[in-house]
Amino acid sequence: MRFNCHSCLSGFSLILIISALPAAARSEESPIATWLQWRGPQRDSQVEGPAWPPALDVEHLQKVWSVPLGPSYSGPIVAADRVFVTETVDKETEVVRALDRQSGKELWKISWPGAINVPFFAKSNGDWIRSTPAFDGERLYVAGIRDVLVCLNGADGQEIWRVDFAQTTGAKLPAFGCVCSPLIDGDFVYIQAGAGLVKLDKYSGKIIWHGLRDGGGMYGSAFSSPVIRTINGQRQLLVQTRKKLAGVALDSGEELWSQEIPAFRGMNILTPTVIGNSVFTSSYGGGSYLYTLNNGAATAEQRWRNKVQGYMSSPVVIDGHIYLHLRNKRFACINIETGQEAWVTKPFGKYWSMVAQGDRILALDERGDLLLIRANPQQFELIDKRHISDEPTWAHLAVCGDQLFIRALNEQSMYRWK
Template structure:
């Protein structure tokens, strides 16, 4: 009976992930794919219907992270201003109308990072059952109750694990895998696995001493070996899930300055890309005794050089923005010296995928284009711009939060602004 009452409580507060949810960074599977189907086939000329928006800074807070959505609730992390010293907080909103369900202030640890792009957190919350996990810009890792926002435990990646704040602040979004919570403190902190319920350290991969980048961890299994794949400031790496052993490490593309995109995994292949001239590389992961080896498929390829905004895989193809070519379609496994297609499109930006379409969100002016995910070419089937731009975001900053498609809603953020659109197909 106790278990049954708990289940009913979780259902009531909407914290059990279902098919239409976006419970963490880049969606249900961390691949930029929404599980939503039956979305609008055609958009009006001025875009889908705007259901509601929040434009007061104290409602959402400043920051570049995307929201997480589970059931009828949205979770987002922000700060109370654009300065480096801004205090962080987590907000839970009703997805239907934007009304606040709860707000929890966080004890933000002082720390130095370059805030020319503006203060505020950069990460997406992770929802797991009745718990919510967030990572602040100076390394505060906090577990909260999803129903009321009560703080259950907190750690700091620098003070507690010897990590180092990246130049522009921690931007990683925590990963939950079974009973473990995974993050990358970087430097002497390596990668850590914590007990998600208590925050107690399960293991710490101290073999990994690269600086933390701005990417987030993925989980995969190769030949029965479960492992965590991450991109650091210097390398692509795989860490064994059972004990934190560093299994493999690659680094042919000359990562530098800021390494941001989350890797892509498919059929035991892993694809990495980064900007500042780095380009992309692909490796085949294969069983090697009780570990894994990473065999180069190609490296130092310049066709896809994604600064930030990420890329998505649909079928055998990678789609996203490349610094050298604009929006591109690229064969992930074959590589090659040319894109399948390229197009300037809406300009540099982030991308998500839903129901056969790419949602390409321009960092410069907040224009979103819906583009058919096909190797035949870049074809827009709808485009509009958010109705206003941030007044708090410093000029160096851009529209950097990724699009979220969940529960038939398209959710777009620009620093302290939040816009929620209805993209559901009308009922017959």
């Protein structure tokens, strides 16, 4: 049975649905930029909008509001009039809040029990909620650390449904908690949970299929988040498990092709990056790879391998080059055609989240540094840098028009370009 919220959401949902329309379908007088899922509109950290200013100083980038929160690694979800954030309180409760986009004022809050103790070698990165939610204009989909997916009414926070994957599928709880960020496509939502890949009806939470199962526990819980792309004319789900990269049929969950990706302790974390009919990935303990998919054949051919190793930061692609933050904390530019590094920098922090616009990259280092970079394959070109938080900034930043939403470990802030 589908939840019908047209009467209670008529005005609110209309605004949000309009905000999700293509630019050509919106009024030129009032475009509303949003960030409704992991890595932005197309799940590739590429954005359009007004040109970014030439500097990050207080003259060009000003803090508008900041709200204290409990710890979380979830990136903010930015709708037309509100921002959805998560937190873990007292190491035992997961909380979701809706904040007014312009002021940071709390609109609603909902919570549920949710906590897990991650393995000792990951303790330094915390036991709190990790997954970035997704929003379809009416419903917010939040993955809790204990392998649950909760669907909330975006207007008031009321729970519509929830699925506990450990109970429903019999899978073991993931050792590192649920990390994958849900993906909405039409009437369905996809997530790597239940020690596999799951497709659900987004209105009811009914599981349509459950594939790519690999046992759960230490090596069964995926770190990566899926994307949907068309390769060789076939629309498919691109998924990276702890062991392999795969293309999956949306309707059936059938594995179309797969390629083993070597990694230390299964640290395949990056979101797969599709470039034409090829897929790029990079793993901790493995290397960087570009695979080309043969038309009509269920195989992936390795086009090249580079020894540089990615870690947690998914790359951005600009003008024939891959810009990737590495396991050794350095930043690299890789030529797509040859697989060779154009350059590699000195070390920065452990993790970057990046957003690209044209030939500009905005990178948020986990040490609280914001960097504005020109994408230049000839040399690393840092335009400006600004320290914006003394707290760790592991969550993915969001850029919506002239607004920047930055989630530090214990606060959510909104900045505005000037």
